[in-house]
Amino acid sequence: MSEHGLLVSAPGKVILHGEHAVVHGKAALAVALGLRTFLRLRPGGGERLRIHLPGVGVRREWDVAELSALRGRLTGGANTADFDESKSPGVEQLDVLKEFAGIAADASAPDSLAILAFLYMCLAISAKYGDVPSVDIAVWSELPTGAGLGSSAAYAVCLAAALLHACRAISCPLKDGEATARWPEEEMSLINSWAFQGERVIHGNPSGVDNAVGTWGGALRYQSGKITSLKRVPTLRILLTNTKVPRSTKVLVAGVKEKILKFPAIMNPVLDSIDAISQECQSVLEAMPTNPSPEYYPVLEELFDINQHHLNVIGVGHPSLDRLCRVTASHGLHSKLTGAGGGGCGITLLPPDATPLAVEAAKRDLCACGFECWETDIGAPGVTLHSSSALNAEVLHALSES
Numbered sequence: 001m002s003e004h005g006l007l008v009s010a011p012g013k014v015i016l017h018g019e020h021a022v023v024h025g026k027a028a029l030a031v032a033l034g035l036r037t038f039l040r041l042r043p044g045g046g047e048r049l050r051i052h053l054p055g056v057g058v059r060r061e062w063d064v065a066e067l068s069a070l071r072g073r074l075t076g077g078a079n080t081a082d083f084d085e086s087k088s089p090g091v092e093q094l095d096v097l098k099e100f101a102g103i104a105a106d107a108s109a110p111d112s113l114a115i116l117a118f119l120y121m122c123l124a125i126s127a128k129y130g131d132v133p134s135v136d137i138a139v140w141s142e143l144p145t146g147a148g149l150g151s152s153a154a155y156a157v158c159l160a161a162a163l164l165h166a167c168r169a170i171s172c173p174l175k176d177g178e179a180t181a182r183w184p185e186e187e188m189s190l191i192n193s194w195a196f197q198g199e200r201v202i203h204g205n206p207s208g209v210d211n212a213v214g215t216w217g218g219a220l221r222y223q224s225g226k227i228t229s230l231k232r233v234p235t236l237r238i239l240l241t242n243t244k245v246p247r248s249t250k251v252l253v254a255g256v257k258e259k260i261l262k263f264p265a266i267m268n269p270v271l272d273s274i275d276a277i278s279q280e281c282q283s284v285l286e287a288m289p290t291n292p293s294p295e296y297y298p299v300l301e302e303l304f305d306i307n308q309h310h311l312n313v314i315g316v317g318h319p320s321l322d323r324l325c326r327v328t329a330s331h332g333l334h335s336k337l338t339g340a341g342g343g344g345c346g347i348t349l350l351p352p353d354a355t356p357l358a359v360e361a362a363k364r365d366l367c368a369c370g371f372e373c374w375e376t377d378i379g380a381p382g383v384t385l386h387s388s389s390a391l392n393a394e395v396l397h398a399l400s401e402s
């Protein structure tokens with residue numbers, strides 16, 4: 001590792017259809033966003049492990065020996081089976097970590113969850129592959145946190161790749177002179193499994209779709225752990241709008257589960273219908289030519305409208321999202337929430353025949369509501385290792401200031 005260390009990045013995601021239903025075994029269609037989270041890993045000094053997470057206001061450090069002793073307490077000595085990537089993080093393990101880090105028992109604040117996920121992943125990965133590494137880690141992101149764009153998964157994917165690298169569990173695929181590189185398939189699967197563990201700490205009961213997109217990138221269908229790349233993805237223009245209403249994925253996912261348990265005969269058909277929407281959308285996307293062709297859009301738009309109603313029925317809507325949909329509808333555009341809902345972001349389909357005037361007017365009205373909106377690329381690459389020359393002076397300065 002050079003003095004600047006190495007740089008890893010992972011994309012956020014947009015779920016086109018299937019959020020929440022995917023937690024209950026239905027299909028979801030998701031695409032990687034052109035907005036990424038970055039992690040810089042540097043050799044540590046003085047047998048210390050340091051994390052700097054400016055996005056959630058965290059700067060912490062620990063003695064490597066202290067962390068090794070803590071790891072011993074969690075594994076009961078040499079038994080690493082309790083820390084396997086196929087097992088959910090144990091409630092008691094997380095309680096020990098909360099006490100160690102001085103985090104409240106009902107940890108739900110962004111900084112608490114970020115520290116907890118980091119500590120769990122660091123101790124679990126090092127228990128399996130070697131010593132607790134003495135490294136400095138800094139993570140920053142282009143993604144809004146807690147807004148439905150998978151910032152938790154992008155964070156967990158970056159941590160998984162960096163910690164597996166620091167513990168020498170994966171290779172360094174970057175060759176001299178290359179700006180970026182990706183890991184071989186088997187190592188990507190390992191990164192994905194460990195990122196899922198981080199998501200479990202942050203979300204409680206994640207489906208795994210977000211970390212799959214963060215790892216593999218592109219556009220994919222996800223169902224019960226099965227990941228399939230979409231055969232063909234047309235160039236879709238999507239407007240992202242952040243209502244800026246804060247919410248927690250963990251709380252929303254738990255609320256949906258409660259509703260399903262309370263009204264199974266009412267809620268299960270809704271989840272089945274969302275599943276059918278994902279199937280229908282996939283068929284349309286795969287039938288569409290790569291270049292935009294307006295005739296396919298009315299169906300895509302209707303599917304957005306139906307799903308948005310379903311998401312309201314399962315209890316993850318919000319007045320701010322209703323407003324977003326009304327504003328775009330007044331310009332002939334169709335929207336739905338994306339991610340966990342309850343606030344956060346919505347997506348609006350921009351058909352090729354939408355006039356630039358209509359799109360600009362919609363953007364203006366959305367901004368007048370206090371929302372932030374922007375167009376971004378979709379289908380971005382998954383987890384990537386960058387040459388440290390990508391760490392330009394601007395980034396280094398921003399990190400040292402925050």
Ligand SMILES: Nc1ncnc2c1ncn2[C@@H]1O[C@H](COP(=O)(O)OP(=O)(O)O)[C@@H](O)[C@H]1O
Nearest residue numbers: 055110113114145146147148149150151152249
């Ligand atoms: N760049 C980051 N640095 C540290 N923690 C992060 C970062 N991005 C996300 N997180 C963690 O993920 C949480 C947000 O996850 P979540 O509620 O699932 O929303 P979303 O994934 O939609 O952004 C934050 O509260 C924080 O704990």
Ligand SMILES: C[C@@](O)(CCOP(=O)(O)O)CC(=O)O
Nearest residue numbers: 019020148150206207339340
């Ligand atoms: C609601 C859900 O389907 C997606 C959550 O995405 P986000 O954390 O809101 O970006 C949960 C999941 O799939 O784990």
Ligand SMILES: [Mg+2]
Nearest residue numbers: 150152153249
């Ligand atoms: Mg999340």
